[in-house]
Amino acid sequence: MYTVPLPRIGTDIAWRDAARRLIGAGVSPEDILWDFGAEIGELFATATPLPPLTRRIKAPQSFMALADTVVWHKDPQRFARAYALLWRLRHQPGLMQDRGDPDLAKLRQMEKAVRRCQHKMKAFVRFRDLRQGGARRSFAAWFEPTHLTIEPTAPFFARRFADMDWMIATPDVTAQFVDGNLSFHRGQPKPDLPEDGAEALWGTYFCNIFNPARLKVQAMTSEMPKKYWKNLPEAAHIQSLIEGAEEKVQKMRDAAPTLPPLRAERITRRLRGEDP
C-alpha cells in the first residue's frame, strides 16, 4: 500500500511524477491512497517511499492534458479516477477516443467543470486599485472559485496584466504577481481591500447597457450563477433592474410621440440637399 502525499501548490506536477513511478512499477489502483494536502500522512507516518523512476512511461498526450486539468477538481476521487484510467490505458490504447466509456466520460465531465471554473475566474475576478504609487500600479482581488483553479489560471492574468502588480486571493491558494514574477502562497481569509471609485462607473455602465424590454433573468443566471454575485460589484444593481424593467418599457410605450427638436428639420433638409 502506497500513501502518496500531494501538496496544495504544485499538485499537478506532484501527481504526474507519482503516477509515472507507480505505473512504471506496476502498482495497481487499489494499492494507492492519494493524500491531498498531505493530511493523512501526518497521522499515519508510515508512507512507503515511492518506487524509483526506472523507465520512460508513455501515455497519450490527450490523457496528460486531461489529468493536468482534473487534478484541480474538488472531488476527492479525482486522483484515483485519473490513475485508474491510466492503468486501463496500458492495455487499451484506443480508450481515449472512446467518448462513450463511462470512466472516461466521468473524467471528461470533471475536466469540463474545471475548465468552466477557470473560465469563470477569468471573467469574474474584479481587481481593486490599491493606489500605492510607485512605478507600477498595483491591484488586488478576492475570489472564491468552485474548484482549486487559481494555479492553472494565474498565468492567464500574468499574460494579460503584465505591466502592473496584482494579487488574487482565494480561500485555498493566493497568486501574486510582482515585478513580472508569479508566485503562489497558501490561501488566506478575505483581505480588506480599499474602495475603488471605478466600481460606481462600472455599475452605471451595467445599468445602462441593460435593455429592460428583453428581460431574461434565467439566461443571465445560467451563465452568471448567484454564487458569484457577492464578489461582483455590478451584481448589487441586478434586483432593482429586474423590478423596474416592466415599468420602464411601459413608459416608453405610453409616451406620445414628441415633436422633433427644432434643429432636426434644418439638418435633414441640408442633408437632403433641399436647402439653398
Add this chain to the structure above:
Amino acid sequence: MPHLDLSQKLAILSDAARYDASCASSGTARRDSRDGKGLGSTESSGICHSYAPDGRCISLLKILMTNFCIYDCAYCINRVSSNVSRARFTVDEVVQLTIEFYRRNYIEGLFLSSGIIRSPDATMADIVRIAKRLREEENFRGYIHLKTIPDAAPELIEEAGLYADRLSINVELPSDQSVQAYAPEKNPDTIRKTMGDVRTRKAAATEKSHTGKRGKRFAPAGQSTQMIVGADESTDATILGQSTRLYGDFKLKRVYYSAFSPIPDATAKLPLIKPPLIREHRLYQADWLLRFYGFDVAEITATTSDGNLDLDLDPKLAWALQNRALFPLDVNRASKEMLLRIPGFGTRTVGRILSTRRHRKLRYEDLLRMGASLKKARAFITAQDWSPGTLTDSANLRATFAPPPQQLSLF
C-alpha cells in the same frame, strides 16, 4: 447643453449603444503583454465578463462616441428627430474608461460606435483617433471593435482596420426597400461597397508579396453586421436569404439579428412592439444550420407556407419532422452529413460519434454520454440496442415537441 460629468455621459452613451447586439471578443489574433510594456491580451475565445438581466453577455465596453446624429433612421434612438439627451465623450474620456475598466478585469476591450456628426469622414476620423491612441500611446493589446461609418473615406476605413480586431457596418434592415423607407439617409449600395472594401483589404493583408512579406494585419477578427428583425414586414426567408448573400459575398464572420425593441421617444412611423425574442432565437438557430450543418435556406424555410420559421420548434426539428422518410438513421453507419441533420445532435456530438465508432458499435447509453439530446433524437435514430419502431412515423410526434398551446399567449 448642460454640463455633464463622466458618469452622466457614460449613462447616456451606453444606453444609446445597447441596441447593437454584438459583444463578441473572440477569433482574433493572439496577443499578450508578457514583455511588460503594454496592457492586455487576446486569446482564441472571448470572455463574457458579466451578464445583464436581459441575458446578454457583457464582454466589451460598448459605447457611442456621441449620440448626436444628423441621420433620421426611424428605428434608432439617436435619430436627429428624437428628443433623447445628447452627450459626447472626449477622446481622453473614452481612452481612460477603456483602460481603467480593463485593468480591473471588467472588460475584454472596447466596442466603439457613433452617431454621425458633421460628416461621415469627420466622425470616422474621430473614431480612428481613439483606436490609434489606445494602440500606440497606451500600448493597449486588448480587443477593439470599431463600427465603420457608411460613406466614410476608404483611407479611414483602412486605417481603422490596422487598429481594430473587428470592423462592422450594419445593413440595418433585411431589404433595400426597407432601408430606403426607414433610414432614408443610408444607402444600401454604399454599405455593401464598404463591406466589399473591407473584404478586399483583409484578403490583401493576408497575401504575401513577392518578397514573401505579409501586409500589416487588417481586422484579424473579420467583419460583422446586424439586421433588425420585426421592424419591417420582411419574412424569415428574406432575412436568411440576405444573410446567406452577406456570408458569401463579404465573408462576414457573423450576422447578428436584433429583435426590434422599444426605444424611448419612438417615432409614430414605427409603433413599438413587444420585441420578437423567440423569432430572433429561431433565426440564430437557422443561421447556425446554414453555416455549420450543411443546410440551405430553401430547406429551412420550406417548413411553413408563409416563409417564416416555425416559432414552436427549432428549425432542425421542424425540418426533420417534414422529412421523416429519411429517418431513422443508423448512428453506426450514417455519413457525417446525415448525422448533422439529426435533431438533438450538435457538431460536437457528431464528432464524438465518428471518433468512437471507429473502435466499436454505439449503444443508446453511449449517445447520452456524448451529449446528445435524446429526447429529440430518439425518434430519428437507430443504435445497436435501440430502434424507434413506429415512433418515427407516429402522427402525434410533433405534439410531443411543441409547447402546449397556453404558453403561446405570452408572445
